[in-house]
Amino acid sequence: xxxxxxxxxxxxxxxxxxxxxxxxxxxxxxxxxxxxxxxxxxxxxxxxxxxxxxxxxxxxxxxxxxxxxxxxxxxxxxxxxxxxxxxxxxxxxxxxxxxxxxxxxxxxxxxxxxxxxxxxxxxxxxxxxxxxxxxxxxxxxxxxx
Numbered sequence: 001x002x003x004x005x006x007x008x009x010x011x012x013x014x015x016x017x018x019x020x021x022x023x024x025x026x027x028x029x030x031x032x033x034x035x036x037x038x039x040x041x042x043x044x045x046x047x048x049x050x051x052x053x054x055x056x057x058x059x060x061x062x063x064x065x066x067x068x069x070x071x072x073x074x075x076x077x078x079x080x081x082x083x084x085x086x087x088x089x090x091x092x093x094x095x096x097x098x099x100x101x102x103x104x105x106x107x108x109x110x111x112x113x114x115x116x117x118x119x120x121x122x123x124x125x126x127x128x129x130x131x132x133x134x135x136x137x138x139x140x141x142x143x144x145x
Contacts, residue, residue: 002068014107020045023108025099025115032096087130094126 021027022045030039065071095101100108100119108116 005068013103017104017107018111022104023111025108025112028095028099028104083134090126094123 017023020042022042027039028042030037031042033039060066061072091101098119100116100123102123105116105119105123109120
């Protein structure tokens with residue numbers, strides 16, 4: 001049942017990305033281009049997502065446990081450190097340059113596969129490189145300070 005519900009939620013998420021044109025990198029880049037061809041429509045997409053997500057999280061986290069697991073798996077790290085800031089900056093830079101972030105890139109495979117087939121392997125390579133760097137002796141020494 002857990003996999004079926006994940007599939008249904010993934011389909012709904014993908015449809016939402018498609019309907020809001022979040023899978024169109026030009027739409028995203030125009031949203032980020034404040035001094036050029038700025039397109040504010042994605043702000044409404046984000047606002048709608050917040051209006052639905054905020055009460056949804058409050059409702060779900062008010063339960064004793066999730067429907068398909070024994071307990072909630074929430075992040076425990078609340079520190080803002082150099083790794084978090086650098087990762088966020090690189091994510092934003094990649095999003096701004098390409099117009100894709102991970103979810104819309106996967107959904108774009110059905111609409112614009114040529115660009116998505118370039119972006120997705122690069123995204124995976126970046127994730128592998130980040131994991132490798134986190135496991136390197138230099139990163140362990142830096143994180144312990």
